[in-house]
Amino acid sequence: EAGVAQSPRYKIIEKRQSVAFWCNPISGHATLYWYQQILGQGPKLLIQFQNNGVVDDSQLPKDRFSAERLKGVDSTLKIQPAKLEDSAVYLCASSGKGVTEAFFGQGTRLTVV
Amino acid sequence: GEDVEQSLFLSVREGDSSVINCTYTDSSSTYLYWYKQEPGAGLQLLTYIFSNMDMKQDQRLTVLLNKKDKHLSLRIADTQTGDSAIYFCADLNQAGTALIFGKGTTLSVSS
Numbered sequence: 001e002a003g004v005a006q007s008p009r010y011k012i013i014e015k016r017q018s019v020a021f022w023c024n025p026i027s028g029h030a031t032l033y034w035y036q037q038i039l040g041q042g043p044k045l046l047i048q049f050q051n052n053g054v055v056d057d058s059q060l061p062k063d064r065f066s067a068e069r070l071k072g073v074d075s076t077l078k079i080q081p082a083k084l085e086d087s088a089v090y091l092c093a094s095s096g097k098g099v100t101e102a103f104f105g106q107g108t109r110l111t112v113v
Numbered sequence: 114g115e116d117v118e119q120s121l122f123l124s125v126r127e128g129d130s131s132v133i134n135c136t137y138t139d140s141s142s143t144y145l146y147w148y149k150q151e152p153g154a155g156l157q158l159l160t161y162i163f164s165n166m167d168m169k170q171d172q173r174l175t176v177l178l179n180k181k182d183k184h185l186s187l188r189i190a191d192t193q194t195g196d197s198a199i200y201f202c203a204d205l206n207q208a209g210t211a212l213i214f215g216k217g218t219t220l221s222v223s224s
Contacts, residue, residue: 091156104155
């Protein structure tokens with residue numbers, strides 16, 4: 001089966017600019033996650049969707065980050081405006097049968113200069 | 114809140130066994146996980162263990178769970194250069210809906 005697709009793979013922007021990431025989960029997976037992985041750290045959950053509804057966004061910096069999952073399939077994560085500390089890899093994952101079977105995409109590496 | 118701690122680095126020789134250790138804080142954890150991340154790649158689920166088990170073996174991988182000490186370990190037998198990667202221990206959040214990761218242990222295998 002096709003895996004979780006993410007784009008772009010890499011992005012370099014200046015601070016205060018905006019950026020958007022896209023994720024296409026595995027077909028039929030109802031749950032979608034966005035994680036932020038800062039260099040040298042483990043991934044941290046930003047937001048979790050169940051179909052097109054938000055389950056958990058408690059760690060999403062809502063003053064600058066937003067995410068949506070229209071029609072319960074693809075998702076976009078946006079940062080506006082970006083800060084230097086937003087430099088990280090943004091990982092998307094999807095699950096159809098609970099967290100035990102979560103599959104991760106390759107991630108988008110964001111560098112803010 | 115929940116927390117997961119790991120040692121940061123491990124260096125072994127090809128053919129030796131590797132043991133990666135992890136401690137967690139949530140005593141109500143139901144599942145504990147080991148993920149592998151190779152350079153430039155996403156996270157790959159290696160194995161997981163249910164909290165009512167002490168040990169799980171899957172080919173070269175052995176997971177040991179000590180619930181009393183909240184300690185989890187991953188043993189890789191006959192370590193190969195292809196095993197060089199970052200290994201993450203993960204626990205479920207209190208809601209049981211998402212993963213909480215440690216900082217990862219970088220395994221370096223020399224030939």
